[in-house]
Amino acid sequence: MKITGSEIFIECLKKEGVKHLFGYPGGVVLGIFDLLHENKDIHLILTRHEQGAVHAADGYARSTGKPGVVLVTSGPGATNTITGIATASMDSIPLVVFCGQVPTMLIGNDAFQEADIVGISRPCTKYNFLVKDVKDLARTIREAFYIASSGRPGPVLIDLPKDVTAAKAEFVWPDPIKLRSYNPTYEGNKWMINQAGNMIARSKKAVIIAGGGVVLSGGSKELRELAEITDIPVTMTLMGLGSFPGTHKLSLGMPGMHGTFYANKAIQEADLLVAVGMRFDDRVTGKLDAFAPHAQIIHIDIDPTSIKKNVRVNIPIVGDVKRVLTVLNKVLREDMKEQWAEVRKSWLKQIEAWRKERPMTYTYNNEVIKPQFVVEKIYELTKGDAIITTEVGQNQMWSAQFYKFDKPRMWLTSGGLGTMGYGFPAAIGAQLANPNKLVIDIAGDGSIQMNIQELATAVINRLPVKVAILNNRYLGMVRQWQELFFSERYAHTKLDETVPDFVKIAEAYGAVGLRATKPSEVEPVLKEAFRIKRTVFMDFVVDWKEKVFPMVPAGAPIDHMLFDEHKQKSEKKLKAVK
Amino acid sequence: MRHTISLLVENKFGVLSRISGLFSGRGYNIESLSVGETIDPQISNMTIITSGDDQIIEQIIKQLNKLIDVIKVVDMTELDHVEREMVLIKVAPRQEDKAEVLRLAEIFRGRVLDSSQKTYTIEITGDEKKIAAFVELVKPMGIKEFLRTGKIAIAREGVKKLP
Numbered sequence: 001m002k003i004t005g006s007e008i009f010i011e012c013l014k015k016e017g018v019k020h021l022f023g024y025p026g027g028v029v030l031g032i033f034d035l036l037h038e039n040k041d042i043h044l045i046l047t048r049h050e051q052g053a054v055h056a057a058d059g060y061a062r063s064t065g066k067p068g069v070v071l072v073t074s075g076p077g078a079t080n081t082i083t084g085i086a087t088a089s090m091d092s093i094p095l096v097v098f099c100g101q102v103p104t105m106l107i108g109n110d111a112f113q114e115a116d117i118v119g120i121s122r123p124c125t126k127y128n129f130l131v132k133d134v135k136d137l138a139r140t141i142r143e144a145f146y147i148a149s150s151g152r153p154g155p156v157l158i159d160l161p162k163d164v165t166a167a168k169a170e171f172v173w174p175d176p177i178k179l180r181s182y183n184p185t186y187e188g189n190k191w192m193i194n195q196a197g198n199m200i201a202r203s204k205k206a207v208i209i210a211g212g213g214v215v216l217s218g219g220s221k222e223l224r225e226l227a228e229i230t231d232i233p234v235t236m237t238l239m240g241l242g243s244f245p246g247t248h249k250l251s252l253g254m255p256g257m258h259g260t261f262y263a264n265k266a267i268q269e270a271d272l273l274v275a276v277g278m279r280f281d282d283r284v285t286g287k288l289d290a291f292a293p294h295a296q297i298i299h300i301d302i303d304p305t306s307i308k309k310n311v312r313v314n315i316p317i318v319g320d321v322k323r324v325l326t327v328l329n330k331v332l333r334e335d336m337k338e339q340w341a342e343v344r345k346s347w348l349k350q351i352e353a354w355r356k357e358r359p360m361t362y363t364y365n366n367e368v369i370k371p372q373f374v375v376e377k378i379y380e381l382t383k384g385d386a387i388i389t390t391e392v393g394q395n396q397m398w399s400a401q402f403y404k405f406d407k408p409r410m411w412l413t414s415g416g417l418g419t420m421g422y423g424f425p426a427a428i429g430a431q432l433a434n435p436n437k438l439v440i441d442i443a444g445d446g447s448i449q450m451n452i453q454e455l456a457t458a459v460i461n462r463l464p465v466k467v468a469i470l471n472n473r474y475l476g477m478v479r480q481w482q483e484l485f486f487s488e489r490y491a492h493t494k495l496d497e498t499v500p501d502f503v504k505i506a507e508a509y510g511a512v513g514l515r516a517t518k519p520s521e522v523e524p525v526l527k528e529a530f531r532i533k534r535t536v537f538m539d540f541v542v543d544w545k546e547k548v549f550p551m552v553p554a555g556a557p558i559d560h561m562l563f564d565e566h567k568q569k570s571e572k573k574l575k576a577v578k
Numbered sequence: 579m580r581h582t583i584s585l586l587v588e589n590k591f592g593v594l595s596r597i598s599g600l601f602s603g604r605g606y607n608i609e610s611l612s613v614g615e616t617i618d619p620q621i622s623n624m625t626i627i628t629s630g631d632d633q634i635i636e637q638i639i640k641q642l643n644k645l646i647d648v649i650k651v652v653d654m655t656e657l658d659h660v661e662r663e664m665v666l667i668k669v670a671p672r673q674e675d676k677a678e679v680l681r682l683a684e685i686f687r688g689r690v691l692d693s694s695q696k697t698y699t700i701e702i703t704g705d706e707k708k709i710a711a712f713v714e715l716v717k718p719m720g721i722k723e724f725l726r727t728g729k730i731a732i733a734r735e736g737v738k739k740l741p
Contacts, residue, residue, distance in 0.1 A: 122596060123603050127646045130592075147646065181588060181649040305640040308633065 005134040005165035006031040009098070012141040013042055015173055018069050020045060020060065020432055022053035026073020027113060028100035028162040033071075045432065045461060048453035050077050052425040054084020055451065058093050059426030060433045062412045063387055065218070067094035067148045068429065074100040075113030078159075079120065083419060085155045086124040090416025091239060092216055094153035096144050097125075103163040104132055118159050126154030134167040139174045146177050151184030152303040153216060184302060188319030188327060196274075196298045196315045197331035203272035203296075205347045206232045207263075209255065209284070212239030212415065213277015213301060215408040219322035220244065223276060225329045231344045233351055235263040237278050238400055239415040246404035247384070252351070253360060256284040257552045258397045261358035264558040266351055270295045277301060277321040280310040281416070282554075290557035300324050358550070358563070360401055369519050371395070371470040371542040375402040377522050378440060378468060381530065386438040387430045389413065389423040391447025393477035395470050397548040399442045421450025424467060428454055431463040438466070438530060445471040445499050455509035458535040466529050467537045472544040473499050480547045484562070506537035515539040580609070581635050582654040582661060582731045585624040588647040589615060596645055597624065606630065606638055610663075612728035621649065625730045654731045661731045664703045667716065668723035670696050675719045686712045697722060 003011075009032055013021070022045045025033045036044045047053040050072045057068025068088075072081055078099035088095045102111040118130045127147050129140050137160075144156040200206060214223050220243050227234050227250050234244045235252040244251060252263035267273065273295045278284070285291040288310060298315040299307050307316045317324055362372040375398050378386070384404055389412040390396040396413055405411045412430060414422040427441040441448075448469055458465050470476075475493040482490050503513030512534050516525040522540065529536040550561040587593050594613060601608050609627040616623050628638060635653070642651045654661075671679045676698075683690060683700045686708065692699040702712050706729070713721075 118592065119595070122592075122599055179646065182646045303644070305637065305644050309637060 001170070002168040003171055004031070004168050005137050005160070006035050008134070008137050008169065008171050009141070009160075009165065010035050010039060010042065011171050012138055012173070013069070016141075016145050017066075018042060021069035021071055022047055022056045022060075022429065023071035024050050024053055024073065024077055026075075026077045026100060028074045028102060029071060029160070029165075031162075031165050044071065045428075045457065047425065047428075047457045049451065050080035051084050051421065052428075052451050052454045052457065054081045054095065054097065055087065055419075055422050055425035056429035056432075056454075056457070057095055057097075058084060058088045058422075059389060059412050059429030061088075061093050061095060061429075062426070063409050063430040064433045065216075065409065067096050067145060067153075070095065070097040072097070072099055073113065074102055074117070075115045077113075078117040079115050082121060082124065083417075085121055085157065087414050087417045087419040087422060088155040089124045089126065091212060091414065092153050093155065094148040095155035096141075096148050097155060097157045099157060099159050101130070101159045101161040104161045105163070107161065117157065121157045124155070125157045128157040128159070130159040131161070131164050134164050134169040137164065137169070138172055142174050142177050143179065147179075147182065151182075152213075185304075185318045186302070186320040186323055188300065188317040188324035190327065192315055192317045193324060193327050194331055196317060196328060199272060199296060199298060199315060200230055200232070200274065200332060204343050205270050206230070206272040206274060207252070207266045207270045207295075208232050208234040208274045208276060209237065209267070209278055210234055210240040210243045210276050211237045211278020212243075213321050214240055214243035215277075217277060217302070217321040217323075218408075219277070219320075219325050220408045222322055222325035222329060224248070226274075226325055226332070229329060229332050231341065231348065232274065233266060233348065235259070235266065237281070237284055237415075238413065240278060241400060242405035242408045242411045243277075245406040247406055254400055256281075256286065256558060257554070258401065258548050258550065259558070260360050260401075261550055261561060262351055262354035264552070264561065265354045267292050267295070268557070268559045269350075273297045275299045275301075276325070279303075279306040282310075285310060286552050286556055286558035286560075362546075362549075363564070364519075365543065366519060368543045369516060369522060369540055371472070371540070371546055372398050372402050373519060374468060374470060374522055374540050374542065375399055375442065377526055378442070379403045381523070381526050382438060382440070386410070386440050387412065387427070387434060389427040389430060389439070389441045391423040391441070391443045391450075392418045392420045393444050393447060393475065394472075394480065394546075394548050395442050395444040395447065395476075397477070398470070401548075420447040424448060424451050424465070425454045425457075427465045427467070428458050428461075428463055431458075431465050432461070439464075440466045440468060443467055443469045444476060445469055445473060445502075446475040446495060448502070449500075452505065455506065455511055455535065455537075459510045463535060464533045465535050468526075469502055469537065469539050470542050471499065471502070471539050472542050472546070474544055476544075477548065483547070484551075485553070502537050502539040506535070511535035511537060513537045513539065515541065517541045579631070579635070580627065580629045580655070582659070582729065583626045583628060583639065583642070584652045584654050584731055585626065585642060585648055586616070586650040587622050587624060588649065589620050589622040590647060593622070593647045596647060597626075597642070600641055600645065601628070601638075604637075604641065606634065610726075610728035612730055614730075623730075625728065627729055652733070654733065657733045659731050659733045661705050661729050662703055663706065663709060663727055663729045664701065665709055665713075665724065665726040666691070666699060666701055667713070667721055667725075668697050668699045669716055669719060670722040671698070671719040679716060679719055682712065682715050688712070
């Protein structure tokens with residue numbers, strides 16, 4: 001029996017096990033929306049902006065590991081998805097984004113609401129398709145889900161012309177699927193893994209750097225085994241937070257620009273780096289020539305292009321982190337002898353000394369709320385058992401520094417692209433996927449305004465997302481750079497009197513608004529927010545002068561760190577670096 | 579260093595822009611690119627001449643391999659191979675040079691495709707050196723138009739291909 005393209009679309013989503021998709025209707029996708037209207041298995045969540053829809057699908061994907069699905073209309077509907085798609089692409093998040101398109105006959109005619117979305121999205125998708133014939137639709141959707149969620153995951157876009165979804169064809173579900181030109185490598189080279197085992201066993205001052213790839217491959221357990229077998233300390237990149245328990249004694253916290261002193265010190269002094277599912281981003285390495293000068297490097301990643309892109313690598317291992325670590329741990333269990341424990345002891349002792357010398361800390365104040373204090377309180381009250389999303393900037397870095405993530409998929413943040421406005425819609429997606437979990441967006445007063453319209457989405461869907469706004473009346477991270485590097489000239493970063501009353505905004509949308517202006521009010525406000533089973537905005541009026549420390553100035557070696565109390569000294573150092 | 583990279587790709591619309599977009603997006607350089615269908619109409623062959631240090635070339639090859647529509651990538655520079663390019667040159671020599679142009683064309687095994695009162699259009703096929711040598715000799719006599727196809731490359735038989 002022949003069915004329409006719109007019906008095939010629905011059948012394919014069912015086959016893929018999709019329960020929720022996020023979207024926004026428009027002229028050329030009305031046929032599909034009409035079918036979704038009465039569908040009991042697949043629920044479309046109407047966001048208030050297409051960017052919000054993509055971030056919500058992204059939050060859904062990051063918190064579950066399943067691809068997030070988006071459906072929007074052509075032209076502006078499609079172009080509005082780009083920031084969300086690029087965000088997912090930089091962080092390797094599986095998404096399948098469906099865009100309506102004008103009828104095939106009109107493509108290229110500058111028709112109403114036409115945009116060449118396949119052309120526009122090409123550099124920020126893993127792959128994209130324009131479906132020209134309804135007979136290709138089911139296979140295309142199958143391929144899209146397969147490509148999005150296999151290998152190094154990423155967003156895939158499908159452009160659906162209106163006439164293709166209206167035309168009829170037999171529904172044929174291709175299963176299994178094989179693409180001759182796409183064969184990700186999952187198994188690491190055994191010889192290389194053996195070499196890596198030897199190198200690890202010989203090392204005296206090794207550090208593991210774990211990235212988002214550990215989370216994506218589900219390799220947290222294997223990573224922990226690796227660290228515990230070998231007694232090697234682990235530092236987790238921004239994307240890797242939660243891949244290794246933040247409270248573990250071998251955890252060094254985050255490395256890099258706003259990382260811990262002891263993580264950066266350890267990297268710089270190390271004789272071996274075991275890089276697992278990470279890609280040596282400039283925020284991690286700082287000045288490349290001066291990065292880990294004494295270290296040999298073992299690099300495990302599923303994407304060959306990540307290896308030797310930024311740093312020299314002694315042992316490259318292309319493969320899935322979980323599978324490679326499983327084999328490596330087996331090798332190491334045989335290789336690691338008692339005698340190595342002694343060797344490692346002095347290294348761990350050295351690291352403990354660095355940890356004591358400069359712990360991750362801030363100065364508490366009785367009068368004014370320190371933003372770090374809010375994050376600490378959130379951690380304390382949730383006992384680490386909450387899904388935390390963030391916006392981008394100081395709020396993101398303080399969250400990364402002061403919240404300890406013990407489990408993967410509990411920390412959702414835009415790492416690669418650094419997208420302001422990500423956290424709130426992502427929290428909505430995560431809450432939908434995890435109805436019984438506490439989901440908190442730690443936001444700034446600047447970022448939250450970039451997708452604040454999604455309050456409507458949260459409220460109407462009864463999603464009890466909590467938003468903790470660290471309100472410093474500034475675009476804080478940029479202000480921090482202006483203070484440190486632009487002679488305190490605050491060009492266009494002071495929001496001050498233009499910051500809206502977030503309590504009133506929340507209430508206007510039918511959510512709950514709470515405010516804390518003194519440190520003593522922080523805990524009561526958080527407790528109240530967590531008690532209420534509704535969407536809550538918490539406005540924490542925080543110290544605007546507070547900065548994120550430690551900090552490695554862009555382009556400096558990662559052990560050239562600025563600390564709060566040494567402002568003048570560090571400024572001198574900075575001049576020397578320049 | 580200069581590299582000749584040979585690709586097998588799916589013969590689909592948009593593949594060329596994926597590849598050229600990869601080069602422009604990552605700041606790699608394309609000196610020449612030629613594309614044609616293979617015996618299998620579903621597959622095209624591309625020959626790209628690019629340059630960069632070893633690290634850049636390694637990245638280019640990895641990035642090309644990562645593209646979903648790319649079936650196979652071979653860096654011909656590492657193999658014994660033959661390169662060919664074709665140029666079409668319209669020469670407008672003075673009366674006294676006409677015979678010399680034809681003589682040169684013959685020496686270089688070129689073919690005269692068209693002749694007019696004032697011009698000869700000559701086809702030359704060969705590797706880079708041969709073409710450069712011909713152009714150098716003919717240039718003083720007046721080149722009116724000059725077109726080149728971009729190189730294609732093929733490995734010599736018996737040479738072990740890269741995995």
